[in-house]
Amino acid sequence: MQLAELVRRRMPSVEMVRFVNSGTEATMAAVRLARAATKRDVILKFVGCYHGHGDSFLVKAGSGVATLGLPDSPGVPGALASLTVTVPFNDVAAVEDVFRQRPQQIAAVIVEPYVGNAGFIAPDAEFHPALRALCDRTGALLIFDEVMTGFRVAPGGAQERLGVRPDLTTLGKIIGGGMPVGAYGGRADLMRLIAPEGPVYQAGTLSGNPVAMAAGLATLGETSRPGFYETLEERTARLVAGIGDAARRHGVPVTVGHAGSLWGVYFTAGPVRDFAQAQRSDTALFARWHGAALERGVFLAPSAFEAGFVSSAHTDADIAHTVTALDAALAQALGR
Ligand SMILES: *Cc1c(COP(=O)(O)O)cnc(C)c1O
Numbered sequence: 001m002q003l004a005e006l007v008r009r010r011m012p013s014v015e016m017v018r019f020v021n022s023g024t025e026a027t028m029a030a031v032r033l034a035r036a037a038t039k040r041d042v043i044l045k046f047v048g049c050y051h052g053h054g055d056s057f058l059v060k061a062g063s064g065v066a067t068l069g070l071p072d073s074p075g076v077p078g079a080l081a082s083l084t085v086t087v088p089f090n091d092v093a094a095v096e097d098v099f100r101q102r103p104q105q106i107a108a109v110i111v112e113p114y115v116g117n118a119g120f121i122a123p124d125a126e127f128h129p130a131l132r133a134l135c136d137r138t139g140a141l142l143i144f145d146e147v148m149t150g151f152r153v154a155p156g157g158a159q160e161r162l163g164v165r166p167d168l169t170t171l172g173k174i175i176g177g178g179m180p181v182g183a184y185g186g187r188a189d190l191m192r193l194i195a196p197e198g199p200v201y202q203a204g205t206l207s208g209n210p211v212a213m214a215a216g217l218a219t220l221g222e223t224s225r226p227g228f229y230e231t232l233e234e235r236t237a238r239l240v241a242g243i244g245d246a247a248r249r250h251g252v253p254v255t256v257g258h259a260g261s262l263w264g265v266y267f268t269a270g271p272v273r274d275f276a277q278a279q280r281s282d283t284a285l286f287a288r289w290h291g292a293a294l295e296r297g298v299f300l301a302p303s304a305f306e307a308g309f310v311s312s313a314h315t316d317a318d319i320a321h322t323v324t325a326l327d328a329a330l331a332q333a334l335g336r
Pocket of ligand 1: 021022023024025027050051052053112116117145146147148172173182
């Protein structure tokens, strides 16, 4: 109840919220709700975006799926996978094509507003407003999967930063402060369709358990301190700028990006606007860099297709030390 109020205050689009136990549960429930509300079956997702391991989402997914190079997962029935249409991130024309080819069939567009499961990819300024307009015109729902970006890129998540109001939002990770929590919420007229008030079934024995709720409350409380997000963003900016400078000094093509404390680096000249461009980055160099960084006590995410996070526990000195260590690690990775 208290945590629900906090979430609602931070994210005004979330008029009602339901707690679950993971991000995967949140996205599965949100899609079931979207299908029930629209009486349509097809969902549109973006290549390289990861929405948990629900069957419908293991189609051209990011995160570990991308790292392992799995196009799709065995065990997902083809009939179900055929209801998930994928297009490149940032490609409005491709989204318009899908809506043209499958009129009245798209239940929802689900998107990581900033992609964090294919490395870090920022949206073009017009991308999310265009998705919003397309959904409004066609009756599809817009789902922001903020499991990663929620309470990380801004106090009110990516939707606050981007100024776009989704119909449904999924949350996880930060909202549980390390405990297993997920949540989904959004328009009250949609959320009222969920059982017991409505006919769309979703339940969970451990959902909303007091330990996890307390962890979430404590975490969101910490992030509510004045200047919390400003400090975090400033340190993250310094980290990615330091990595970018080091790469350029070593003559390595590089693209860095961040939003709030979410960041990523690709060894390619860029720009990186979608997963295909991310895949053109030098992943072998990234792997050697990762190993050399480990030897220096810096534990990067072990794949060019995973984003990094700066924590409020990281001090200015930690950032400076990390930049120096990553510079040396890059020299070693290049055999210098
Ligand atoms: C991690 C993640 C999920 C899945 O959450 P789990 O708690 O691991 O099930 C879903 N969507 C996004 C964007 C994620 O980053």
